[in-house]
Amino acid sequence: MITPTIKNLSTQGSSRRVFMQGLLSASGLLLAARVPGMSALPLGDMSEGDFASALADFRPNVFLSIDNAGKVTIVAHRSEMGTGIRTSLPMVVAEELGADWESVRLEQALGDAKYGSQNTDGSRSIRRFYSVMRDAGASARAMLEQAAAARWGVEASECDCRDSKVLHPDSERAIGFGELVEEAGKLAVPASDSLRYRAAAERRYVGQETKIYDLEGILDGSAVFGMDVRIPGTKHAAVARCPVVGGKVKSVDSKAAMAIRGVEKVVQIPVYKGHYAFQPLGGVAVIANNTWTAIQAVNALKIEWDLGPNADYDSAAYGKALVAATHEPGQVFRDVGDIEPAFEAASKELSADYEAPHLAHAPMEPPCALALFKDGAVEAWAPTQNPQSTQEVLTQVLGLAADKVKVNVTLLGGGFGRKSKSDFVAEAALLSKELGAPVHVTWTREDDIRHDFYHTVTAVHMKAAMDEEGKPTALLTRASFPPINSTFDPSADAPSSFEIGMGLSDQPWAIPNIRVEGCKAAARTRIGWLRSVSHIPHAFAVNSFVDELAWAAKTDPYEFLMALLGEDRMLDLSGVEYSNHSEPMSRYPFDLKRLKAVTKIAAERSGWGRELPKGKGLGIACHRSFLSYQATVVEVDVSQRGVVRLPKVWSVIDCGLAVNPDRVRSQMEGAAAFGASLTLGGAVTMQNGAVQQSNFHDYPIARMDEAPREVDVHIVPSEDLPGGVGEVGVPPFAPAMCNAIYAATGKRVRKLPLSGQDLRWE
Amino acid sequence: MTTLRINGRQVTVDDLDPSTPLLWVLRDRLGMTGTKFGCGMSLCGACTIHLNGTAVRSCVTPLAAAADKDVTTIEGLSEQGDHPVQKAWAECDVPQCGYCQPGQMMSAAALLARKKRPSDQDIDSAMRGNICRCGTYQRIRKAIHSAAEEMK
Ligand code: FES
Ligand code: FES
Numbered sequence: 001m002i003t004p005t006i007k008n009l010s011t012q013g014s015s016r017r018v019f020m021q022g023l024l025s026a027s028g029l030l031l032a033a034r035v036p037g038m039s040a041l042p043l044g045d046m047s048e049g050d051f052a053s054a055l056a057d058f059r060p061n062v063f064l065s066i067d068n069a070g071k072v073t074i075v076a077h078r079s080e081m082g083t084g085i086r087t088s089l090p091m092v093v094a095e096e097l098g099a100d101w102e103s104v105r106l107e108q109a110l111g112d113a114k115y116g117s118q119n120t121d122g123s124r125s126i127r128r129f130y131s132v133m134r135d136a137g138a139s140a141r142a143m144l145e146q147a148a149a150a151r152w153g154v155e156a157s158e159c160d161c162r163d164s165k166v167l168h169p170d171s172e173r174a175i176g177f178g179e180l181v182e183e184a185g186k187l188a189v190p191a192s193d194s195l196r197y198r199a200a201a202e203r204r205y206v207g208q209e210t211k212i213y214d215l216e217g218i219l220d221g222s223a224v225f226g227m228d229v230r231i232p233g234t235k236h237a238a239v240a241r242c243p244v245v246g247g248k249v250k251s252v253d254s255k256a257a258m259a260i261r262g263v264e265k266v267v268q269i270p271v272y273k274g275h276y277a278f279q280p281l282g283g284v285a286v287i288a289n290n291t292w293t294a295i296q297a298v299n300a301l302k303i304e305w306d307l308g309p310n311a312d313y314d315s316a317a318y319g320k321a322l323v324a325a326t327h328e329p330g331q332v333f334r335d336v337g338d339i340e341p342a343f344e345a346a347s348k349e350l351s352a353d354y355e356a357p358h359l360a361h362a363p364m365e366p367p368c369a370l371a372l373f374k375d376g377a378v379e380a381w382a383p384t385q386n387p388q389s390t391q392e393v394l395t396q397v398l399g400l401a402a403d404k405v406k407v408n409v410t411l412l413g414g415g416f417g418r419k420s421k422s423d424f425v426a427e428a429a430l431l432s433k434e435l436g437a438p439v440h441v442t443w444t445r446e447d448d449i450r451h452d453f454y455h456t457v458t459a460v461h462m463k464a465a466m467d468e469e470g471k472p473t474a475l476l477t478r479a480s481f482p483p484i485n486s487t488f489d490p491s492a493d494a495p496s497s498f499e500i501g502m503g504l505s506d507q508p509w510a511i512p513n514i515r516v517e518g519c520k521a522a523a524r525t526r527i528g529w530l531r532s533v534s535h536i537p538h539a540f541a542v543n544s545f546v547d548e549l550a551w552a553a554k555t556d557p558y559e560f561l562m563a564l565l566g567e568d569r570m571l572d573l574s575g576v577e578y579s580n581h582s583e584p585m586s587r588y589p590f591d592l593k594r595l596k597a598v599t600k601i602a603a604e605r606s607g608w609g610r611e612l613p614k615g616k617g618l619g620i621a622c623h624r625s626f627l628s629y630q631a632t633v634v635e636v637d638v639s640q641r642g643v644v645r646l647p648k649v650w651s652v653i654d655c656g657l658a659v660n661p662d663r664v665r666s667q668m669e670g671a672a673a674f675g676a677s678l679t680l681g682g683a684v685t686m687q688n689g690a691v692q693q694s695n696f697h698d699y700p701i702a703r704m705d706e707a708p709r710e711v712d713v714h715i716v717p718s719e720d721l722p723g724g725v726g727e728v729g730v731p732p733f734a735p736a737m738c739n740a741i742y743a744a745t746g747k748r749v750r751k752l753p754l755s756g757q758d759l760r761w762e
Numbered sequence: 763m764t765t766l767r768i769n770g771r772q773v774t775v776d777d778l779d780p781s782t783p784l785l786w787v788l789r790d791r792l793g794m795t796g797t798k799f800g801c802g803m804s805l806c807g808a809c810t811i812h813l814n815g816t817a818v819r820s821c822v823t824p825l826a827a828a829a830d831k832d833v834t835t836i837e838g839l840s841e842q843g844d845h846p847v848q849k850a851w852a853e854c855d856v857p858q859c860g861y862c863q864p865g866q867m868m869s870a871a872a873l874l875a876r877k878k879r880p881s882d883q884d885i886d887s888a889m890r891g892n893i894c895r896c897g898t899y900q901r902i903r904k905a906i907h908s909a910a911e912e913m914k
Binding site (some may be wrong): 080081082083120209211212214216218220221222224227228230236261262289290291292293295341362363364365366411412413414415416442443445469507585662666667669670671672673674676677695696697701702703704705706707709710711 | 778779781782785786789790791793794796797798799800801802803805806808814835836837839843844847851852857858859860861862863864867885886889890891892893894895896897898899900901902903
């Protein structure tokens with residue numbers, strides 16, 4: 001096994017938890033996993049020594065082991081990118097098990113299908129794994145209680161697990177987990193339907209504000225991100241990629257680069273085969289003895305590119321074409337009532353076009369990875385959101401069998417969907433194979449901004465028919481954007497139902513006639529998913545338009561919104577092809593009562609309706625996404641010169657059961673800042689196929705004085721099934737903020753971002 | 763050959779060009795990876811360290827500029843991870859992904875060293891060079907006020 005060396009010159013750190021220990025000690029397992037669809041499990045990659053000591057451990061499932069000293073180790077199988085998931089899911093195991101959380105050790109899982117999905121995106125870690133983790137803990141608890149009961153000659157039902165001990169309260173006896181490991185290990189894993197779970201009142205961790213496991217390491221600098229991982233002999237690489245997606249190297253002169261001291265090798269990375277998917281873009285890499293030298297040498301390469309078929313991509317013209325496309329009929333995704341006669345009978349009509357640009361993810365840690373290719377096998381250490389798909393990509397790109405590819409997950413310095421796509425890990429693997437030594441690849445910020453899988457660019461056309469009082473009687477929504485699937489399938493040139501289902505086909509309004517259409521748009525760059533995906537442009541269009549309708553009807557926007565949400569009911573989407581974030585509507589219906597409740601709470605907490613001087617204003621928006629309900633009120637302060645400040649935001653979420661409320665709160669705070677960034681200044685534009693932005697000066701991220709000064713978060717107390725959290729706070733932000741700008745200044749923003757738009761007032 | 767003091771220890775670097783930014787000397791030559799790379803252009807603050815007590819961006823500070831000077835990195839901000847800033851950061855649960863936080867704390871510690879009771883405006887101007895993509899600003903502000911309280 002490779003032992004990484006993280007050398008710190010300071011003397012501290014030895015007694016601290018070091019993430020790496022867990023990272024590299026993932027081992028096999030012995031008994032059946034409780035992951036749906038998984039049964040007998042292999043020994044995995046355990047050495048004989050591991051195997052012998054593991055035999056002594058109690059391993060009721062893949063997520064949990066207890067050694068004979070009573071040490072509880074819980075496997076974190078999802079990737080930690082800032083949501084706190086590495087803490088929250090293990091908390092659930094510890095809760096049901098009755099482990100002492102303070103002494104629990106976490107181990108980060110390798111990429112391995114035995115854990116079920118490890119694809120950490122779509123805000124689904126808790127909703128997909130809450131019950132799996134409960135079962136993992138509860139089944140071990142049952143076995144430990146049974147083992148203790150047998151020893152004591154009492155009923156297992158009289159026992160309880162607390163603080164990593166089994167207790168028999170009646171006789172005041174207690175026995176540590178460690179002593180029961182051997183006996184418990186001989187018992188059959190109980191059936192899922194026989195398990196006892198902790199009642200809400202009994203819980204000690206779930207529902208409690210809990211510190212993240214990696215806090216100490218983050219604060220003293222010892223936490224290991226993908227940028228930090230090293231093994232002995234590691235070389236450092238940087239890569240030049242074609243400025244236009246789909247282009248390739250024509251010729252390269254590497255003389256000047258090779259002449260730089262510290263440069264070891266210049267390697268050409270072949271262009272991807274077929275269509276992009278997650279393959280590396282190709283290009284020319286320089287491997288050196290440090291990252292700086294590698295970057296300098298890349299800049300010294302003289303490369304002639306064949307720019308390929310996207311060299312005429314002009315995103316400004318493309319944006320105009322999208323708007324034009326939405327002025328013609330498209331594919332119908334939802335059709336309620338009959339809009340045509342309603343429009344004919346209307347006393348008034350209102351229509352508007354909304355536009356939102358490409359965005360780059362710009363995680364604080366740019367893409368990076370370490371890989372070692374040795375003896376026909378590869379091991380990678382990467383800040384990946386999806387180690388299993390990374391394994392697949394490496395398998396394909398290197399032509400290896402899956403058992404020759406091992407993927408370790410480091411901490412991620414932010415992900416936002418970028419690090420679901422493992423092109424950067426494949427680069428490291430290819431380069432290590434070329435060099436015959438471990439290679440760490442670093443993307444510069446320029447690489448990151450210019451070679452992303454971009455958030456789609458969108459136009460939404462909205463048109464309403466209204467009666468005399470301004471009440472909408474019909475609503476037409478048409479959207480055009482290049483679909484995500486175009487990254488995998490070049491023939492995909494139109495919005496899919498799954499994307500339209502993010503906020504357009506599931507518009508919840510009490511309007512009798514509704515039609516939602518999608519209009520064709522062929523992609524000219526790599527499209528990917530970014531935190532909240534199509535919910536961002538869709539919620540922007542829909543909530544802005546509702547605000548416009550309210551003002552047109554001379555009604556308070558909040559009152560208008562509540563009236564438009566209508567009766568408490570489950571939204572009827574029968575006949576609509578609707579993915580519901582891959583959950584059945586029977587389990588996760590669209591519950592108007594919950595959406596209205598968060599909207600009402602947000603309005604109340606913000607003191608909606610209070611008088612504000614010109615230049616200040618409140619805006620409101622609500623949205624259901626990732627099976628949770630969110631409403632946001634933004635207060636803006638727009639100076640006469642048109643500079644927007646955000647003194648306060650009120651954010652209300654109903655995400656069902658909140659496992660770690662502090663991390664739900666921090667996600668809502670972060671979502672507000674993320675929303676502020678994309679509203680204020682975030683946009684990626686392309687000219688002649690090349691991205692025009694390159695770093696934080698021209699792709700700005702909200703800074704301390706630009707982000708909301710204060711975010712008041714309210715989490716609706718709930719025992720409902722958990723919904724998503726990480727992405728849910730983002731969609732309502734931009735429309736709430738733009739609605740607030742309208743209230744403050746009378747200027748309506750229909751195109752994101754704000755930068756370059758005139759918001760001055762007198 | 764450049765000699766500098768890093769976290770109180772004398773260090774000599776002889777195999778790197780003196781124009782190499784300190785960031786990469788720390789990370790790739792000395793294995794001190796607490797100081798982070800975010801932009802390389804003095805735009806994000808992830809690489810913030812102290813040079814003779816002043817916060818500087820190590821991505822644009824050449825090795826030569828640190829000759830015979832005192833460099834403090836996150837690893838040396840305190841012996842036991844208990845600098846008032848680190849304690850306040852823990853108490854306020856500031857980090858999300860954590861990647862920007864070493865730089866944030868180094869900027870905050872330098873601010874507090876020169877300004878005992880910083881106002882919100884002081885905090886804005888000292889911290890606006892540090893980007894947090896996760897959006898932890900509100901807690902950073904709170905933690906700085908709380909650390910100031912603790913240090914008084
Ligand atoms: S890496 Fe130095 S300021 Fe961004
Ligand atoms: S905590 Fe993630 S960038 Fe600041």
